Amino acid sequence: MENPAALREGLTRLEKRETVGRFAPSPSGRMHLGNLLCSLLAWLSAKSTGGRIVLRIEDLDAERCPRAFADLLEQDLHWLGLDWDEGGSAGGPAGSYYQSNRAEIYEKYFEKLQKAGLVYPCYCSRSQVRAASAPHREDGTPIYNRHCLHLSEEERAALEKKRSPAMRLLVPDETIAFTDGHLGPYSEYLPDDCGDFVLRRGDGVFAYQLAVVVDDALMGVNEVVRGADLLQSTPRQLLLYRLLGLQAPRFCHLPLLLASDGRRLSKRDGDVSLEVLKEKYTAPQVIGRLAWLAGQLERPEPAAPAELAKIFDWEKVPKTDIFLPDDLF
Ligand code: GLU
Numbered sequence: 172m173e174n175p176a177a178l179r180e181g182l183t184r185l186e187k188r189e190t191v192g193r194f195a196p197s198p199s200g201r202m203h204l205g206n207l208l209c210s211l212l213a214w215l216s217a218k219s220t221g222g223r224i225v226l227r228i229e230d231l232d233a234e235r236c237p238r239a240f241a242d243l244l245e246q247d248l249h250w251l252g253l254d255w256d257e258g259g260s261a262g263g264p265a266g267s268y269y270q271s272n273r274a275e276i277y278e279k280y281f282e283k284l285q286k287a288g289l290v291y292p293c294y295c296s297r298s299q300v301r302a303a304s305a306p307h308r309e310d311g312t313p314i315y316n317r318h319c320l321h322l323s324e325e326e327r328a329a330l331e332k333k334r335s336p337a338m339r340l341l342v343p344d345e346t347i348a349f350t351d352g353h354l355g356p357y358s359e360y361l362p363d364d365c366g367d368f369v370l371r372r373g374d375g376v377f378a379y380q381l382a383v384v385v386d387d388a389l390m391g392v393n394e395v396v397r398g399a400d401l402l403q404s405t406p407r408q409l410l411l412y413r414l415l416g417l418q419a420p421r422f423c424h425l426p427l428l429l430a431s432d433g434r435r436l437s438k439r440d441g442d443v444s445l446e447v448l449k450e451k452y453t454a455p456q457v458i459g460r461l462a463w464l465a466g467q468l469e470r471p472e473p474a475a476p477a478e479l480a481k482i483f484d485w486e487k488v489p490k491t492d493i494f495l496p497d498d499l500f
C-alpha cells in the first residue's frame with residue numbers, strides 16, 4: 172500500500188542526506204574526559220541535524236581491550252544519555268561492531284591492495300625502523316625508509332625464515348589535501364610527511380588505518396568527529412578510501428582537552444575517569460560542564476544532551492587546545 176507520509180519522510184531524509192556519525196572508542200580502560208568530550212560532540216553534531224550514531228568498538232588489540240571494558244563503556248554512555256542507534260553489543264546491519272571480530276572483512280580489502288601491487292613485506296624490527304628513519308612525523312612515528320622494498324628475492328627468503336613480516340602500503344608520490352570541517356585545510360606530501368605505513372602487523376593483526384576506513388565505509392558513516400591527534404592520520408585514510416573505491420566521510424577534528432598544566436589526559440589519570448566522576452556528579456552535571464568547555468553553554472550548568480542538540484553550534488567549538496580548569500571537576 173502506498174503511504175504518502177512515509178514516502179515523503181523517506182524522500183526528505185534522502186534529500187537531507189542524513190548524518191551518520193559514530194563513536195569509535197578503544198576500550199583499553201575507563202573513558203576519560205577527553206573521550207567523553209569527543210563522544211558528546213560527535214553525538215551533538217549528528218543529532219542536531221536529526222542524524223544517527225553508530226557505536227563501533229575499536230578493540231583490534233584484543234588483549235589491551237578486554238570485553239569487560241567495552242561493556243563498561245556502553246554502561247557509561249547510557250548513563251550519560253549518549254545513546255546510539257546501531258552497533259555495540261546490540262549489533263546491526265554491518266554484522267559485528269567489534270573490530271576484533273572483523274578480521275575476515277579487513278582481509279578482503281587488504282587483498283585488493285595487494286592485487287594492485289601496492290603492498291610489500293617489511294621485516295624490520297621496531298628498533299630497526301626507528302634507527303633507519305631519519306625524519307619522524309610530528310606525532311613521533313618514524314617515516315619508513317623503504318629498506319625492505321629493495322630486498323632481493325634471496326634476502327627476502329632468508330628473512331622470511333626468521334620472522335613474519337609486517338605489510339606496508341607503498342604510498343604514491345603525491346600530496347593529499349582536504350578541508351577539515353572544523354579545523355580547515357590540511358595537507359601532507361605522502362613520501363615525506365607520511366611514508367609507507369603498516370596495513371597488517373607481523374602478528375597478523377590489521378592496522379587501525381585500514382580497519383577504520385573499511386568500517387566507517389561499510390557502516391555508512393559519513394561524518395567523523397574525533398580528536399585533533401588523528402588529524403595526521405586523515406591523509407592516510409583518504410588515500411585508502413580512494414585506493415579501495417570507498418566513499419570518504421566528512422572529517423571534523425576537535426581540539427584536545429588538556430590538563431591545566433598542559434599535560435595530555437590519559438586513561439591512567441584516575442581523577443578524570445568516569446569511575447570517579449560517576450560518584451561525584453550527576454550525568455547532566457558532567458554533560459553541562461563538557462558542553463561549557465566546548466563553547467556551547469555560557470555557564471557550566473547541568474544540561475541534557477537532547478537539549479544541547481537543539482542549540483549545538485560548530486562555530487562556537489574552540490579551535491585550539493582546551494585547558495581543563497582545576498576546579499571544574
Ligand atoms: N579508536 C580511536 C581512539 O579511541 C579513535 C579512532 C577514530 O576516531 O578514528 O582513539
Ligand code: ZN
Pocket residue numbers: 292293294295317318319320
Ligand atoms: Zn623493513
